[in-house]
Amino acid sequence: MTIYDPLYRRESRAARVGMTLLRMSQAVKALTASEVAGTGLTPVQAQALLFVRYTKPFLASVGRLAEALGVTHVTAIGVLDGLVRHGLVEKTTSPLDRRVTLLRLTPAGEEVCQRLGRFGHTLEEALAQLDEAELEALERGLGAVVWGLREAGVLxxxxxxxxxxxxxxxxxxxxxxxxxxxxxxxxxxxxxxxxxxxxxxxxxxxx
Known part of the structure; x- marks a missing residue:
């Protein structure tokens, strides 16, 4: 059965929640697109830039970025090439392993990250409508789902x-x-x- 089947969703709470999460993911895509408007970046480029900003320098590699974005290595390189052309990110070779390409922000990249300081705030504001007990329950439930997806190797x-x-x-x-x-x-x-x-x-x- 599929969660897209409304009759099946009536019978399965997990299917109803799954469809809710799917709908939320579609909304999040639209929200993030509006939040990066004016920066000249796509949402995935903004994610990549923030990955470099907030990840330990010796772990901010192309391979790690691909994992964080859930894309192939080739796709991650394509995303990075755009950031490099814009002068926002530089690539360096790891001093410990020359096969590993590390990433670091340029001064211009740091400036854009400052402009992305509220990236994701619209979703945060929507969640802030819940009271503390509801947020705690949601956090625990979603945490369990995230952990399961992480263990499955997809997140x-x-x-x-x-x-x-x-x-x-x-x-x-x-x-x-x-x-x-x-x-x-x-x-x-x-x-x-x-x-x-x-x-x-x-x-x-x-x-």
Missing amino acids: QVAEPCRGCVHFQENAAPGSPEPHHCRLIQRYLSEADAKLACPDFTPSRPAV
């Missing part, structure tokens, strides 16, 4: 270090890089710890 979740199973806070007290990531075996500064990591794994999965 990437990038978050700052705190709350990640691999993160050791203050592993080297007094050091400029006091925190440690067990996954990549690297010490992190406080600034690094506050940036998103594509390998974020919550200590306790959402239930």
Whole structure:
């Protein structure tokens, strides 16, 4: 059965919720398109730019961007080529692995990111109409769905270090890089710890 079948949706709450999420995704596409109007960017280019801005510099690679956008490597390169032509992003070779291309913002890219500071605010305002208890229930429910999709390999979740199973806070007290990531075996500064990591794994999965 398909969630597009209205008779089936009457029988299945999961199908009704699934159709609601699908409709919301269509609305989000329209909202994000309107929010980037005037920047000269497409919504996916805006996402790519914000990925570079908020991801740890040593993890902001072309491959990671492709995962974050849910697209192929070739498609991600196409998105980036537009940003490079606009002078918003630069590509560099990783000093640890010459096969890896890292991404960084130019001053012009930083400026555009400032203009994208309210990207996604329309959706946030719509959700703010719910009371705190409703938001908490929605967050827990959607968190469980997101976790399931992540486990299925169809979704990437990038978050700052705190709350990640691999993160050791203050592993080297007094050091400029006091925190440690067990996954990549690297010490992190406080600034690094506050940036998103594509390998974020919550200590306790959402239930």
